Every structure is written in C-alpha cells, then in structure tokens.
Amino acid sequence: MITLDRLVNVLGAYGVRLCGRPERRSARLRSVAMPDATDGRVTGDVLVAVGAGSVTEAARWAVAAQATVVLVRAAAETAREATVAGESHDVAVMLVDPAVSWSHLVGVVYGLVLEGRETESGRGPTDLFALADSLADAVGGAVTIEDPLSRVLAYSRSQQAGDPARLETILVRQVPERLRETFRARGVFARLAATDEPVFVEPDPSHGMTGRMAVAVRAGRELLGSVWVTCGSPLTGTRHTALANGARTVALHLLRSRASADLERQVESDLVVRLLEGTADAATVVSRLGLAEARMRVVAVRTHTSEEPHAMLLLAFERATTGFGWSRPGRSTLLGDTLYTILPDAGAAAAREWVAALGAGLPPRVRVAAGIGAAAQTAELPASRREAEECLALHETSNAVPAHETSHAVPAGGPPAYDESWDDILLHRLRAAARAGRVPARGPVSALRRHDALHDTHYVATLRAWLEAQGDLAAAAERLGVHANTVRNRLRRMSEVTPLDLDDPRKRLAMLITLAAEDE
DSSP states (O other): OOBHHHHHHHHGGGTOEEESOGGGTTOBOOOEEOOOTTOTTOOOSEEEOTTOSSHHHHHHHHHHTTOSEEEEEOOGGGHHHHHHHHHHHTOEEEEEOTTSOHHHHHHHHHHHHHHHOOOTTSOOTTOHHHHHHHHHHHHTSOEEEEOTTOBEEEEOSOOTTOOHHHHHHHHHTBOOHHHHHHHHHTTHHHHHHHOSSOEEEOOBGGGTBOOEEEEEEEETTEEEEEEEEEOSSOOOHHHHHHHHHHHHHHHHHHHHHHHHHHHHHHHHHHHHHHHHHOOTTHHHHHHHTTOOSSOEEEEEEEEEOSSOHHHHHHHHHHHHTOSOGGGSSOEEEEETTEEEEEEEOSOHHHHHHHHHHHHHTSOTTOEEEEEEOOOBOGGGHHHHHHHHHHHHHHHHHHTOOOGGGOSSSSOTTOOOBHHHHHHHHHHHHHHHHHHTTOSOSSSHHHHHHHHHHHHOOOHHHHHHHHHHTTTOHHHHHHHHTSOHHHHHHHHHHHHHHSOOOTTOHHHHHHHHHHHHHHOO
8 A cells, every 4th residue: 555655756756846744655555546627526535636725725725635635736935835725624734846747746646555555355456465365265275476586475364275385485484495306306386487388296294284386477588486386186277367367467467566566666775865965955865754853863884695686686675675665764766886874873883783683584595784873964874875885895895705604694793883993994994005005114013023923033023013002012022922121122222223213203104003003
C-alpha cells in the first residue's frame, strides 16, 4: 500500500513539494479523486485539484472530498499560504510547479496509488500474496513465490499439502540452506535456469519435504524468481497449465513492482547525490527525502566477493532501499563501486548495527567493508562523506583477507567511525604518503634504521620508546624491557651515528611523525 511519504518521494522528481503536515507522511493512500462540477459527492484520499483558483480553495475542496492530501498547481511563492491552508484544514498540501503537465502528473499519481490499493479482502489487485492465493486454488497446492536467491516474496494462505519444510521456509522468509543444497545437488536450479517448463522435485522425508512442482519466473532471458507448489506427484492437465500461466502472471507483477521501486530509487538516489556533493538547498532536499532536519552520518559500503561483485553491490543497494521511506532509517545511492547511505545520527554503534544488518542479508560468501563519517549537520554532509570514504579505505586495508576466509559480512569490531578513529585515519594518510615517496628519504630515522640493519642494534626501537614516553627514561626502559642506563647509553651512541637534536621539540615531533608514517 502506498503512503504519502512514498508519493512525496516520487513526485519530488517532478518538482512537486509537500508544504507542512510532516506528521501525515505515514498516512496510507487508497484512492484518487478529481473535482467534478456535475458530482458534488466525489471523494478520495488524494485530490488532484485541477481548476482550483487558489491554494486555499483547493484545501476546501480536499475537506469536502475527505482527502488526506491535495495536489494544487501554484507558484513556489505560495508555499507559506499552502502551509497555513493545510494546517487550518487538516490536509497535506502538495504544490505542483505550473510548468508540469497535469495529464502527465495525474497518470503517475493514479499509477502509484492504484498499484498499492487494497481490496475488501485486504489484498491489493497487484499484491503477490493475492496472486499466490489465486494460484493455490487453481493448482490445488500450497504456493510460495521466491526471488532468485530463494527469499520468500509471497505465499498462499492455503496449507493444502503443506509440510514442515514449507513452514520453516515461511517463518525465516527464505529457503533453508540445507534445502538449497539439496535442490542444487539434484540439479533443480540448473533446470529452472534452462527451461520455462515446470519441474517436479521428488519428496525428501529427511528434510520434512513432500514433493514440489517448481517453475521459473522469467522476463525474456532474465530469471526474476520462481514459483513452488507442494504436491505429492507431478501436476498434469489443467493444473500444470495453470502453474505455467501463473508464472507468466507473476513475472508481470514483479516487473510492474520493479518499475515502481526503480522510480523511487532513482528519485531517492538523485537527491542523496545532491546532499553528498553539496547543494545550496540542502534543507529542502532533506525534507523531500522524508528525513528530519537533524544531525546525520554518511556510511560508505563496498562488497567483496570472488563471484559477481557488481551483482552483490546491486543486491546491497536493493536491500538498503527496500521498503517505504518511513519504514527504514536511511536514504541511499550508488556511486561507482560504493554504496552511500545517509543515516540519522544515533551514534556510531547504531550505524555499525545498520551495516551488520545489511551484511546479514547478503549471501555468506560476501564480505562487506564500510566506513562511517562523523555526525554532521545537513550542510556538512559532503565532509561526512569524505570521512566515511577514508574510514572505508582503512577498513579495507585492515581487513584485507580473501572473501572465502570469512563467513560473514562485518569483521570483528565492525567498521570504523571517523569521530572515534580520526587518529588511525591520520596515520593511514601518513603511511600512504610514505609509500608514495612523499616523505624525506634521508634523515635521523633512516640513518638509525640503516645502522640497525648493518650492526643488529636496536636504535630505532629505542628512539620510538623514548619519544612515546616523552623523554621519561624509566618509562622508555620499561617499554623496552631494559635498564634506564641502557636507554641513556643507547641515546648517546645514537647521537654519534646521526644528529638527533632531542632538545628541539620540532625535531622530536618530526621524528615521531616519520616513525608513524613508516610503521606498517
């Protein structure tokens, strides 16, 4: 079912903006109406106020039509009037740019709302659950509709010929891995990929499974998913035909749902890019995204896998953008090989939990690397993005292990957050500069390092301990596990190898930075 929040997100791409009444964004919309001079009883959740002379008049029409939201064509300068009219008439007012065609906009509105409306049974006309019910009646078995990764998209109410395996699948919303392995070993997935004909899967009592009839759901050559029916023997005759025809109907539903979701994702993605790159109207963009004007964090995510790397990144993007805006915390976009998400700030730990949840929904072979920017005001989001990118690079560097050696997405400790790891970021920058040859090749540290290599001395370690102990001989000796006099003697001999100038604070700082930059 469509909500006002979703309508706002999509229509924002057409220059339509919501004025006031932010608390109504979760309102559910089931019907659309237009004023009719011959019928004063027109009602609907969305009123398209074609012909209204003013915003106030449109708001009055909305009250008469029992509408939740009214769309009225008016200039941006009337935003204040729209807000006041909406508050006084308890209706959400959406201003339509006068340059936008009513005919085009009305088509979008009708399509969005009617695609999501519900019937008296509580199921929408394009709802996959309703289709699963209808298909179950036609084939005489319990039906599940799954995506290409065997995640459950919908299932029928009917439990006819149901079994423990189906019940478990529905409860966890995904086919258990042991069953997937069984299907893979039997070649079921290979046959579904190769044919449009329904395939029979023999019963397997050891997994609590009676027989199955499965058919691929395909659009052209693209596999969109599959339909599964519980049955003790292969379907024949009209039931076999009903299943094959049902798969084609499911494909149309999935394509229609994808088109609607893709439109939303595109609108959301474009708005998020504007915030990440910096825009003068950031507050307006945040409002159009349905986010509160508060501190936020940017999270940068990459997926690592030996198989289908781009597909896994797209899958992560799909998971990050699944659900209506009001039902998920962040807003996301894809730029190059990175997924960026803007999250309301609830602390670095909450951002790590979001990353962990995202990774948990990906296949086990996929490793997720992420970085979390510091909390930022709306205008500071470009800075938070850069911080997230640096934290992502740090996470990838510190956890650069083969994908097959890790079982799941986020390594122990989780991704770094800039406000907690700024010192590590700085050292990471220094080491990158050192590897690029952007630090002096000669100096006291280099001289001592060469001496250690030639004479098996421990001068560099001694210098590091003394600098980190801020000149405290006893503390440096304790770090090294030697006597304080040993440290004193080493320092004297080191000064004979190269000028150290330990009394000069700038020299001490430079040597400490050099040690940090060269430390791997």
